[in-house]
Amino acid sequence: MNTDFPAPNLQASHLSLTDAPKLTADPNTLILNDLLTNDTPWQIHNCKIIDKSISQDEKLPFLYHYDALSDDIKSAHPLTAELLKQFQTPMFAADAAKLIGISKDLVKTPWQVKVTGTLVMFCDRLQIALRLKFTNTAKDRDPIYTQNKAEALQASMQDWHFYGDVFVLNKGTQPLVVTAEDEWMALERLEGYQALPAQYALTILALLEDQKPQLTQLQEAIELRLV
Structure with missing residues (x-):
C-alpha cells in the first residue's frame, strides 16, 4: 500500500453526514473507531521528526x-x-x-525541549491509513531536568501525544465510516488523503491516546527517529 502523503484531496472527497442506519446497513461496513480499538494489525510508516529544539538558553x-x-x-x-x-x-x-x-x-537550569513530527499508521490488509502529527508538549517548550541533552530528549517523549489534523487514506474495497458524538460520516474510497472535520478528528485523537499502551509500535517508531 502506497501511503505517501500527497496534498489532501479535500474538494474531491465529498465528505457527507448522514444517519447511522443508512451508513452501516452494509454488513461489510468498517467503522474506523472500532478498527483503532480492536485487534486490527496496524503498522507504522514514514515516521519523521519535523522539528527538534533543545536548549538551555531560554528564560x-x-x-x-x-x-x-x-x-x-x-x-x-x-x-x-x-x-x-x-x-x-x-x-x-x-x-x-x-x-x-x-x-x-x-537553581537548576533545565533543558527546554520541543519536538514535533508526523507518522502514518496503516493496515495493509484493509488498505486504510491515517496520517497523524505528534509532539511532546502543547506549550512552546517543555522544561526537562536531566544531566544531558540526550536524556532530556528521551525524557520529553515519554509522554508525547497526537495533535492537530487527522488525514485518512481509504483505498479498501469495504465501505468505511467514522463516528463522533452520535454523528456519522462516510469516508469515500479515494486515491488521496481526506481530512477529517474537527469533531471527528478530536474523537479519533482521543481514541488513539487511550490506545497508545496497546500500540507499542508507535513509541518504538518515534524513539528510533530520536537517535
Missing part, C-alpha cells in the same frame, strides 16, 4: 524555577508577596536564585 517563568527547588530550600525560603508578584516573569535560573536570595548553584 522560564519564575514559578518553574521555584517549583524545581528541593523541599528543604523551599522551607528555608518560603514564597513572599514579592516573590509571588514575579511568578509569571520570565528569567534565567541565575536571576531566580538572586531573587530568592540563594546560590545560583541551587
